[in-house]
Amino acid sequence: MNQQLHQLSLSYPNKGQTQSDEVEGKLSLVRQALSEAGAQGLRLRGTDWFAWATAGGSNTVLLTAETGVAEVLVTAQEAWILTDEIEAQRLKDEELPGNFKLSVSPWAEAAQRETFVQEAVGGTVLSDRPTGSEGLLPTSLQQQKRVLTAPELERYRQVGRLASEAMTEVLSAAQAGWTEYQLAGAGAAALWRRGLHPALTLVAGERRLPVYRHATAGPEALGKMAMLVFCARGYGLYANLTRFVSFGPLSSQSADLHRQVREVEAAALQHCQPGTELSAIYEVLGQTYQQQGYPQAIREHHQGGTTGYLAREIVAHAKTSQTLVEGTAMAWNPSLSGAKIEDTFVLLDGKLENLTLDLQWPSVEVEGRLRPVPLER
Numbered sequence: 017m018n019q020q021l022h023q024l025s026l027s028y029p030n031k032g033q034t035q036s037d038e039v040e041g042k043l044s045l046v047r048q049a050l051s052e053a054g055a056q057g058l059r060l061r062g063t064d065w066f067a068w069a070t071a072g073g074s075n076t077v078l079l080t081a082e083t084g085v086a087e088v089l090v091t092a093q094e095a096w097i098l099t100d101e102i103e104a105q106r107l108k109d110e111e112l113p114g115n116f117k118l119s120v121s122p123w124a125e126a127a128q129r130e131t132f133v134q135e136a137v138g139g140t141v142l143s144d145r146p147t148g149s150e151g152l153l154p155t156s157l158q159q160q161k162r163v164l165t166a167p168e169l170e171r172y173r174q175v176g177r178l179a180s181e182a183m184t185e186v187l188s189a190a191q192a193g194w195t196e197y198q199l200a201g202a203g204a205a206a207l208w209r210r211g212l213h214p215a216l217t218l219v220a221g222e223r224r225l226p227v228y229r230h231a232t233a234g235p236e237a238l239g240k241m242a243m244l245v246f247c248a249r250g251y252g253l254y255a256n257l258t259r260f261v262s263f264g265p266l267s268s269q270s271a272d273l274h275r276q277v278r279e280v281e282a283a284a285l286q287h288c289q290p291g292t293e294l295s296a297i298y299e300v301l302g303q304t305y306q307q308q309g310y311p312q313a314i315r316e317h318h319q320g321g322t323t324g325y326l327a328r329e330i331v332a333h334a335k336t337s338q339t340l341v342e343g344t345a346m347a348w349n350p351s352l353s354g355a356k357i358e359d360t361f362v363l364l365d366g367k368l369e370n371l372t373l374d375l376q377w378p379s380v381e382v383e384g385r386l387r388p389v390p391l392e393r
Contacts, residue, residue, distance in 0.1 A: 025213030026178065026250050029170050038167050039115040048089045049142070049157040056139030058153070059098075060088040064325035065144045067130035067252020068161050069099075072171055073111040077103075079213055083145065088116070091137055091254065098129050136357065158243035162322060162329050163343040164362060171251045173343065175212065176360055176371030179248035182206035184374050186285035187391055192263040193239055196221050199244060200233035207248050215254065215327065226354040229317040240264060241390075243356065247327045254327045256320075256347040257372040258358035260390035274390060280304045280350040281357050282383045284319075288361070288368055292340050294321055294332035301350060311354055320348035323360060336377040345371070357387065 028035070046058055060066055062085045064086035066075040077083025085355040086107055097106060097116045102124040119136075121128040133141065143150045160252070164172060186202045194202075196219040204214035220231030222239030231243070241262050248255045262270070275282055283304040287297050299388060304315040321332040324345045330338055340346070361368040370385070379386040 022098050024178070024181075024210050026174065028251070029174065030167070034167060035071045035113045036115055038165065039069070039113050041165070042069050042071070043090060043095050043115065045157060046158050047092055049154045050090070051091060052156065053142060053151065053154050054140070055092060055142045055151065057133065057137030057141045058090045059133070059141060059143040059150070060090075061143060061145045064252060064326070065161070068325050070112060070116075071167065072251030072253075073107075075099075075107070075111075076213070077336050078261070079215065080384075089133060089136065095163065096136070096334070098132070102188075104198055162324055162345075163341060164324065164345060165343070168253070169343070169362065172255075172362065173371055175248065175250035176255040177374075178210040178212060178250070179207065179246055180257060180372040180374035180377070182210055182212070182248070183244065183246055183257060184377050187242075187244060187259055187261040188393075190242065190261055190393075191240065192240065194238050195235050196224075196231075196233040196238065196242075199238060199242060203244055203246060207246065211250060212255075213249040215249045216245060218245035221245065221326045229351055229356075238263070241270065241323075241354075245356075245358070252325050253321050253345075254325070254347075254360070255372050256323055256327060256349075256358055256360050258349060258356050258390055262390045262392045264392070266390055268393055270354060270390070273352050274357075276308045276310075277350055277352055277355045277357050278380075278382050278387050280308060280313075280389070281348060282385075284348050284350065285361070285368060285385065286347065286383060288340060288363060289366060290339075290341055290363065292338040294330060294338050294340070295334055297348075298332040298334055298336065301348075305350075310352060313350075316353075317349070317351050319350055320358065322344065323347045342366075359388070 060069050063076050063084050069088045069276050075086040077085050085103045089096045089098050096119045098119045102123050104120040119132050141150045186206045194246050200217040200219045203217040205216040219233040220243045222241045224231050243260050245258045284301050287300050288289040288301050301319050318331050322329040345362045347360045359370050359372045378389050
């Protein structure tokens with residue numbers, strides 16, 4: 017059993033020199049940003065930026081927090097991990113490549129960290145989550161974070177595969193008499209067994225499914241139909257996917273809703289090309305909803321956008337001017353009342369690679385892509 021779980025769980029590919037080389041590349045980008053902004057130091061506090069800068073390391077202890085138990089500090093000459101005595105040894109042993117020095121302060125004396133930063137930097141400080149007199153990160157660095165490198169993509173493929181396998185495992189075992197809490201718990205357990213953080217496990221059963229787009233799990237029994245949504249995090253990267261299970265044959269009405277949602281998504285995916293603005297894809301979604309007879313659907317839930325080190329790096333809307341480039345990950349989630357579709361894709365060589373495709377899950381071909389359909393049990 018232990019061997020089986022090990023084979024199923026997250027395993028860092030090519031750890032060691034490859035990770036160190038990746039971090040050196042990231043530090044070079046940070047120093048370019050410092051030069052561009054005329055600043056002397058840069059602090060990265062968020063769980064997203066920490067994972068990016070450390071090539072998949074984690075500063076997370078409290079899963080719901082946006083910041084963690086350590087941060088990155090970079091100057092033109094040095095790179096440190098700032099943390100306290102509680103966390104330092106574990107981070108050194110398990111999370112960090114050797115590119116960083118450690119600055120360790122007593123957990124009860126937070127002011128020591130600020131004194132260290134002032135002395136080490138001696139000038140203007142930028143941050144992803146600025147406080148006091150700190151400035152914002154340059155746009156150029158924020159854009160770099162959203163473009164996946166080859167090592168990041170290798171890790172992301174692993175996260176997506178494990179997340180989709182966990183989804184298939186859980187919904188294949190689910191029962192109509194389970195509560196939404198039970199399904200969410202089973203989903204979280206399946207992700208944890210694979211070494212993934214269950215950052216989000218939304219569940220809606222038969223009654224609540226047509227009522228709420230963002231259905232956090234509750235105590236009701238699932239009934240004849242259920243939706244499960246994952247935002248699964250590994251190496252700081254998010255695999256986002258939605259699946260449905262039907263206990264018994266799918267009704268014709270429900271089948272038609274899912275078909276329409278697939279057609280809305282297909283229209284958006286066809287427009288995911290380098291140079292396309294996110295606002296243009298959002299417009300396509302709105303037009304396709306209207307063609308399907310649901311002109312208000314675009315307003316009833318956000319439609320997704322780019323992803324990566326956040327569940328959504330950028331949520332698309334009518335005024336989102338950012339454009340897609342090679343190496344961008346995205347997760348669109350068009351929905352109707354009682355139906356939704358979502359997977360995590362990455363744009364490579366002008367085509368979309370589905371990172372959360374599980375060939376064991378039932379699917380149909382839509383515009384040349386395999387797209388999930390509800391699992392009928």
